[in-house]
Amino acid sequence: MSITMTDGARIVVRDWLRIKEGERLTIISDELHVPEAMEMRAHAAVAGALPILVIVPSASPQSGEGFDAGCVAFLGADAIIGATHNSIMTTRAISDAVHADSRFLSIPLATNDGTSLLEGDMMTMDPEEALGLAQRIKPAFQGARAVRVRTALGTDLRVSIEGRTGSIFRGLCDRKGMATSVSFEYSISIVESETQGSIVLDGSMGYIGLVDEPVALSFEGGRLVDIENNPSGRRLADYVRGFDDQRMYVAGELGIGLNTKARCEGRSYIEDECTYGTFHIGMGRNITLGGQHYANGHFDLITREPDITVDDALIMAKGEII
Secondary structure: OOOOHHHHHHHHHHHHOOOOOOOEEEEEEEOOOHHHHHHHHHHHHHOOOEEEEEEEOOOOHHHOOOOOOOHHHOOOOOEEEEEOOOOOOOOHHHHHHHHOOOEEEEOOOOOOOOOOHHHOHHHHOOHHHHHHHHHHHHHHHOOOOEEEEEOOOOOEEEEEOOOOOOEEEOOOOOOOOOEEEOOOEEEEEOOOOOOEEEEEEOOEOHHHOEOOOOEEEEEEOOEEEEEOOOHHHHHHHHHHHOOOOHHHHEEEEEEEEOEOOOOOOOOOHHHHHHEOOEEEEEEEOOHHHOOOOOOOOEEEEEEEOOEEEEOOEEEEEOOEEO
């Protein structure tokens, strides 16, 4: 680790959120991440903002419990930081707050090694460098209809993006009515009924970490219909079943990692999915990402070194933007 928790909190509050004197800031966290939340609150106070800290149970944010019914608590905030264990980016409450002109920065703090996400090298990524990478691929997506993703291991996936608009996430969250993430990625919601083909998953299974061996996944009519029966595949199948929600099998997002400081090593799902040279498919809820699908959660499946074609334009070859 190259920075301290204090350094990471300062980056979030001062450099990414760009909090201003007199602004009302709500920091939503849980009992697992009070130290990180307190650091962010301290930096906001030094900047002259008016921060409040809301602590919720760590088990609630993924499904939206405690948010979707009580979002009125957030509606008066100029800015909101989601510093919970699991992401609250795609919950209905956050969507409503953003529509009411709050700005929202998602920083899911879950890690698998006991260290703080705020201490990782990924925090030092330059937002302008990420923007430069994203601007090289963004024109290909504008007005496009379809994306095809292939890898040397056998991934061959087709998704529809007709009528959908992409977003560049690079930490920076300085405008009213915007929702963004520290994941540093180009993200676009995909037509929920159109995903077809297969992924040979060789990266990360989101919150549950790296695969031990590649896992073949099959998609039909927008849904994940088959998971290979090997040890990692069984871990993933159990995880999805744990949501007790058939809507979690719907593919809702395509993301391309833009963070050259990040490493897909299973330490943190948010670092895994933003690693340059990877792509991910987001499963489940996508309403804050420009989609139309609601579910009890959202998680990402991260695969390495893709070839990505948007309509007829090759934009990435073996994980490198071209």
